[in-house]
Amino acid sequence: MSELNPAGIGAPEVVELDDTHFAMIREAVAFDKIGELFDRAYPALYGYLPEHGIEIAGPAAGLSFGAPTDVIDLGVAVPVVAPFAADGDIQLFTVPATRAVRVKVQGPYDQLPQAYNLIRAWTGEQGHICRGVAWEQYVNDPSTISDPAELLSEVFWPIEN
Structure with missing residues (x-):
């Protein structure tokens, strides 16, 4: 750098x-619970994606939806090559x-x-x-x-x- x-x-x-496609798990979480969300969400994402033939396109990410207050609306995410059908907690989010x-x-x-x-x-x-x-x-x-x-x-x- x-x-x-x-x-x-x-x-x-x-x-x-x-276009940037993300597989993500999104939650509103208190700042002191962000680490717990990441620790739970990344194993779920990295387990789900290859099992379903979804190709990873880059390094892990965190998406911020809106201005934080006492909580942050956070998407724990992994960029993927192409859109896919959402499944339970695992959502697709695309930044055009x-x-x-x-x-x-x-x-x-x-x-x-x-x-x-x-x-x-x-x-x-x-x-x-x-x-x-x-x-x-x-x-x-x-x-x-x-x-x-x-x-x-x-x-x-x-x-x-």
């Missing part, structure tokens, strides 16, 4: 994205092709809120409007990383203008 500030957060950049702001983050996941704040400030300065669902992708697998400073993530937020 290049051009990271001292906190490990990169400069915002506008990217063009194709769009322009988005992307910020790269190196370091612990507790830095991710700073990346969202940076995107909000930067888009306002640039005359863009954030819209829709924002998400983060966890580029490397945290179960294989011993030092949180080595974690790599990307935050995406669709924009207008």
